[in-house]
Amino acid sequence: MPENSDFYPQVMQRYQTQPPPGEQSDFIHALLRVFEEKVFNAKDFDSFPVELIVDYIQRTHVYYLEKKLPEIEQSILLLSGHYEAQHPILAALRNFFHRYVKDLSEHIQAEETLLLPYINNLCEAGHSPDRFSRFLLHRQEYSVGRFLNDHHDTEDELKDIRQTIRLYEPPATNASLYRILLLQLQVFEHDLSVHAHIEEEVLIPKAQKMEKQLDIQLQTLSPLN
Structure with a gap:
């Protein structure tokens, strides 16, 4: 390591x-x-089981919500104290942060309540008839394709706000806070990019493969065949 x-x-x-x-x-x-x-090369992650990938995704969700976003919020609050109350950068930062936290939280909530439980059912479906039946019920309500239709990335919004911040001069009283916030946003943007690659190029293809195999198995069990 x-x-x-x-x-x-x-x-x-x-x-x-x-x-x-x-x-x-x-x-x-x-x-x-x-x-x-x-x-990023998805082949570097081919050998890892889906359960390990899901575990990483879930841990990363907690990391974002409980650590990274609160840290960025704290930096915005500290930086706000060094600008005049009506400075345009303050409105840009506050509007961005509240909107972004809402969007990212909804994105994570959808994955935690829909996608990841569905993938867990895919993983368990072959273990017993009961678990296969559970998958069949879940399959009627959800699919990987539905997730892809509803999915959107969030790192581009961080790039936009970083560019907006750079339109303004750092505060004369504490320029380091300005630089810290920019660095936090840049690091978070990179972290989100890695997260998106893992999700979209590793987890989703693995899930689609399992889904396809189970659908084929279901067709062979159909009384019409």
């Missing part, structure tokens, strides 16, 4: 175990390469 990586603390804040067990450790190592090299 490359603990000397600049991204090691950022990635490990999602995990409680120190050091993580074998397969999870290999997964984290692959993640760190993506964070460092800023190049």
